[in-house]
Amino acid sequence: MREPVGKLLLFGATGDLSQRMLIPSLYGLHADGLLPEGLTITGTARSEQDDDWFRNFARKSLDEHLADDHKDAEAIDRFVERLHYQPLDASTIEGFDQLAKKLGDISGGLAIFLSTAPWLFGPTIKGLQSAGLAGDNVRISLEKPLGKDLESSREINDIVAGAFPEERTFRIDHYLGKETVQNILALRFGNSLFEPSWNARGIDHVQITISETVGLEGRAGYYDEVGALRDMVQNHMLQLLALVAMEPPARVDGTAVRDEKVKVLRSLRPITGSDVSQLTVTGQYDSGAVKGAIVRGYDEELDKDSNTETFVAIKAHVDNWRWQGVPFYLRTGKRMPERRSEISIQFKPVPHSIFAERGGALQPNTLVIRLQPEEYVRLLVMAKQPGLDRDGVRLREVPLNLSLDTEFAGTRRRIAYERLLLDLIEGDPTLFVRRDEVEAQWAWIDGIREGWASSDMKPKGYASGSWGPSSSVALTERDGVTWNE
Structure with a gap:
């Protein structure tokens, strides 16, 4: 259904996500003339308020x-x-008729943004159906968490599919709306320079790091039930891995791109049983100092003992022809030294150095794609230092930089939700996650969690302000690899 809708309905309209992201994003689209003329935006939440209050909000x-x-x-x-x-109290069917009355005529199409607790998905879907708000011209967008494992994810997907078929279901992973993430496709498939070596013959290993300096930040109840593996790896990190590792799609559309991503996710080598102790590291932050400020440990913040992991490092493999034998190192954690999201791709060294006899030391080329806080693409290449070379050739690693902030300085940088909300309104599913992707991600994650449980693997402590447990360093150094820091 690739046509703009006439109405947008926001569930959870008074929540933190709405305040920080949704309302500013919708305003940005409005200010730039990108919202359809006449589009109305109706917010709903449990608060007994009216239009004027919401407008002031x-x-x-x-x-x-x-x-x-x-x-x-x-x-x-x-x-x-x-x-x-x-x-609206979405937990009961009563009130949905009033919501439908407030929306009025939806013959021009309705897009629904559902940002509620997962246990409300079922009652909300039933309420929408009962009020005639789930017809063929209605599409729905779902915010995570979409379950806590494969079984619960399937239950949620089945509930949603009972009213909204896959082509009208838009599952959000906000990382896919980031400009630099979109640039992975442009970098790979828009430049003949990279694709010939973008495989096991040319690439030694790939690192993906998402580090945060914050702790629980008001999410204690949710985070302690979920942990880093399910909060970050299951969605954001596996989506980034899929974009790096996917085969070239036939075209950039919702079917072709997602077909190639799910092939990668299904090709992930399972990490189960005894493999988990060799291929994964878990940690939990203790007290320490972050950016000069003394912070408490996780258990102190939570005010109880917990075995929930706040740090995960994984050595993963994609078992297909392109990537056989290439390790993908994934790392994410809270209370780290800096906030950073990046992909580091190290190419294999040249097969023979002609400079060795004259003292020239070579480093393998590295491509760094930084997603936040800065946005840039940096290729590290070898160059000769100026000089007469009478005492030998001196080589140095130098960066070739593409700073998106600099190169596109005249273009406003949009936050991810602007792109995703506009795609929802216009009906473009390319940057949303399909059900088979979600379930392939959960199948892999569940294997790791089952391995942790069967081997009684508990998170190791690490000082706040550090890069995680020392065993995460050993995870890479066993292969002669150092984390990109």
Whole structure:
């Protein structure tokens, strides 16, 4: 259904995600004239409020979360005119008829953004069906978490599929909306330079790191039930791995791109049983110092003892022709020294160094794709240092930089939700996650968790402000590899 809808419905419209991301993103699209003319945005939550309250709520959100140079009083006034509000307790079927009445005529199409607790998915879907809000011209977008394992994920997907077929279901992984993530496709498939060596013959290993400096930050109840493996690896990191490792799609559309991603996810070598102690590391942060500030340990923040992991490192393999034998090292953690999301691809060394006899030392080329906080692509290459070379050739590793902030300085940098919300409104599924992708991810993650349980593997402590347990260093150094820090 690739056509714009006339109405957008936001569940969880008064929550933190709405304040920080959704409302500012929708305003940005409105200010740039990208929202369909006449599109109305209806928010719903349990709070017994009205349209005027929600419009003031939106103004406060924009005032707090928009950069000053993006604030335009006239544009904000026009934007809030699009906003409406209807209180609703989504746990009961009562109230959905009133919501349908508030929305009015949806013959022009309706897009629903569902950002609620997973246990509310079932009652919400039933309520939407009962009120006639699940017809052929309605599409739905789902925020994570979509289950806690393969079984619960299938249950959620079955509930949603009972009302919304796959082509009208848009599962969000906000990392896929990041500009630099989109550039992985452009870098790989838009340049003949890389593709011939983008395989086991040319690449030694791949590292993917997502590090955070924060701790629980008000998410204690959720995070302690989930942990780093399910919170970060199952979705964001495996999606990045799939984009790096996928075969060239026939075209850039929702079917071709996602077909190639799911092939990669199904090719992940299972990590089960005794393999988990050799191929995975788990950790939990203790007290320490982050950016000069003394912080408490995880158990102290939680105010109870817990075995939930806040750090995971994994040595993964993709068992197919392109990647046979190439390790993919994944690492994510909280209370790390810096906030960083990046992909580091190290190519194999040249087969023979002609400079060795004259003292020239070579380093393998490395391609670094930084997603945040800066956005850049950096290729490290060898160059000769200036000089007469009478005492030997001196070589040095130098960077070839593509800074997106610099190269596209005149273009406004959009946050991921702007792209994703616009694609939802227009019906483009390319950057959303398909059911078979989600379930392939969960199958791999469940194997690791079962291995941890069967071997009674507990997270090792690491000081806040460090790069995790020392065993994570050993995970790579056994292969002669050093984490890119």
